[in-house]
Amino acid sequence: MKAVILVGGEATRLLPLTCNIPKAMVPVLNIPFLEHVIRYLNEHQVRDIILAQGHLAKPIEGYLGNGSQFGVKLSYTAEDTPRGTAGAVKNGERYLDETFLVLNGDIFTDLNITAMIGTHREKKAKATIALTPVDDPTSYGLIETNAEGRVTRFLEKPSWSQVTTKMINAGTYVVEPEVLSQIPPQVNFSFERNLFPLLLEQGEPIYAYPSAAYWMDIGTPEKYLQLHRDLLSGKSSQHTFASGEEVLIGGQSHIQATAEVKGTVVIGDNCSIGGGVKLIGPVVIGSGCTILEGAVIKESIIWRNAWLGRGVKLKSSIVADNCCLNANSIIEGSVLGDRVTVGSSCKLESGSKIEPGTTV
Ligand code: GTP
Numbered sequence: 001m002k003a004v005i006l007v008g009g010e011a012t013r014l015l016p017l018t019c020n021i022p023k024a025m026v027p028v029l030n031i032p033f034l035e036h037v038i039r040y041l042n043e044h045q046v047r048d049i050i051l052a053q054g055h056l057a058k059p060i061e062g063y064l065g066n067g068s069q070f071g072v073k074l075s076y077t078a079e080d081t082p083r084g085t086a087g088a089v090k091n092g093e094r095y096l097d098e099t100f101l102v103l104n105g106d107i108f109t110d111l112n113i114t115a116m117i118g119t120h121r122e123k124k125a126k127a128t129i130a131l132t133p134v135d136d137p138t139s140y141g142l143i144e145t146n147a148e149g150r151v152t153r154f155l156e157k158p159s160w161s162q163v164t165t166k167m168i169n170a171g172t173y174v175v176e177p178e179v180l181s182q183i184p185p186q187v188n189f190s191f192e193r194n195l196f197p198l199l200l201e202q203g204e205p206i207y208a209y210p211s212a213a214y215w216m217d218i219g220t221p222e223k224y225l226q227l228h229r230d231l232l233s234g235k236s237s238q239h240t241f242a243s244g245e246e247v248l249i250g251g252q253s254h255i256q257a258t259a260e261v262k263g264t265v266v267i268g269d270n271c272s273i274g275g276g277v278k279l280i281g282p283v284v285i286g287s288g289c290t291i292l293e294g295a296v297i298k299e300s301i302i303w304r305n306a307w308l309g310r311g312v313k314l315k316s317s318i319v320a321d322n323c324c325l326n327a328n329s330i331i332e333g334s335v336l337g338d339r340v341t342v343g344s345s346c347k348l349e350s351g352s353k354i355e356p357g358t359t360v
Pocket of ligand 1: 006007008009010011012013014023052053054079081082083084085088103104105106107219
């Protein structure tokens, strides 16, 4: 079976992390998010994959190439202006002549897509939508079904008074190719807001596939941090962190004996962790990072090549590539784009989002 992964869009809610890279290339446990998705598809024997890209196309193709390194075959489409989720699939119509999967490229899930495809075929559906329960469905697309699992209503971002179910659109679909003829070419068209409601109106059989399997989208910095907390505490079956007290250290990395490590910590290659440094997990440090004496890093994600001076305090934050946090700076609850410099003893206001290349 073929799959289309949607990796375009504006990714406005994940800024400033996505100023220079697509959301799908944001690292999770030190590897690009998309690589996790491709490995997951490969495990389900889905190996013919179309990447529906937006304007930031180069980083994805440059990293994944033709996919042979990951045991899959990759094809690419690109858009000069965002086509929306269904418009993006229409753009790849030439590759799609049989039942196919569509995946939002910002969702990490253990959903059993093999079983989902089975249900789609059994019900003879034109489209099947995976559903997942969430505590607060008001910022998602809510989907109502009848007793047979057939979709009866879509409600995009409902108010609390409209909430009748906590099952939301999980961003994974099985689709019949004839549905593509319902998508107008060259325009912005969405599965959630346009195509599925249209098919419902036409009386086409759309089914739901509810699942309680692990599911998390990385649409916002908070959820990106939550995904790491979940993976590092063993909530997904795709990673085997279980003890809550585990340290993984990459090749050529050195940790001074007086450094203290608590909770689950992942350190990439070629890192140097100085004496008296405290790492209080969940913490992920990308390759090529230098952390000097006495720095304290708690519940944070640092991408590649960061330099943290003596006594830096970093808590509940995300630091993108090539940042420099000078001595004794204090950063809490913040998101730093790539190449940000924070001055010595500077204290960032909690909730700060710093644009790439800025000095503060
Ligand atoms: P926000 O601006 O933060 O809402 O992000 P987004 O534009 O990425 O939208 P959303 O999170 O709803 O997108 C769901 C998935 O579809 C993500 O994996 C996006 O990468 C992808 N996506 C959204 N819009 C487009 C589009 O116009 N073209 C393509 N190719 N992919 C898209």
